[in-house]
Amino acid sequence: MAQVEATTERIIAADAETVFDALADYKEVRGKVLTGHFSEYEVREGGDGEGTLVHWKLQATSKRVRDCLLEVTEPTDGQLVEKDRNSTMVTTWTVTPAGEGTSKAVVTTVWNGAGGIGGFFEKTFAPKGLGRIYDELLQNLAAEVEK
Numbered sequence: 001m002a003q004v005e006a007t008t009e010r011i012i013a014a015d016a017e018t019v020f021d022a023l024a025d026y027k028e029v030r031g032k033v034l035t036g037h038f039s040e041y042e043v044r045e046g047g048d049g050e051g052t053l054v055h056w057k058l059q060a061t062s063k064r065v066r067d068c069l070l071e072v073t074e075p076t077d078g079q080l081v082e083k084d085r086n087s088t089m090v091t092t093w094t095v096t097p098a099g100e101g102t103s104k105a106v107v108t109t110v111w112n113g114a115g116g117i118g119g120f121f122e123k124t125f126a127p128k129g130l131g132r133i134y135d136e137l138l139q140n141l142a143a144e145v146e147k
Helices: 016-024 029-033 116-145
Strands: 003-012 038-045 053-059 065-073 079-084 090-097 103-112
Touching: 003 116, 016 029, 016 079, 016 090, 016 103, 016 116, 029 116, 103 116
Parallel strands: none
Antiparallel strands: 003 103, 038 053, 053 065, 065 079, 079 090, 090 103
């Protein structure tokens, strides 16, 4: 099994604290900025950053649906980590200042991919697909915080 990684980033016209607070707000903001690839969104515990337990289904392709139950931690300032209890998937969101009134949001997801030929295709195509999903999500986030 090879580790698969997908990373996407975006410069957002809002300060880092505003962007991070919006990302960490699973009660109000996160559900609004998710793309159509996400369904059955539900905050099960907490709802604001560290200590949140959130559920969703991620439909990456027409045939691939991942049932995610994510534990949220904040290991450092400006960083959210979502660890899926149902798989090896870990998503890290990092928000840093990027100049006057702007910030850079980076999302990286890693997981243990399949072996064999299926693993080859997963490692080749999954990062691109997930990158497109996260690019749209970051676009939605930007629209939300740049209001």
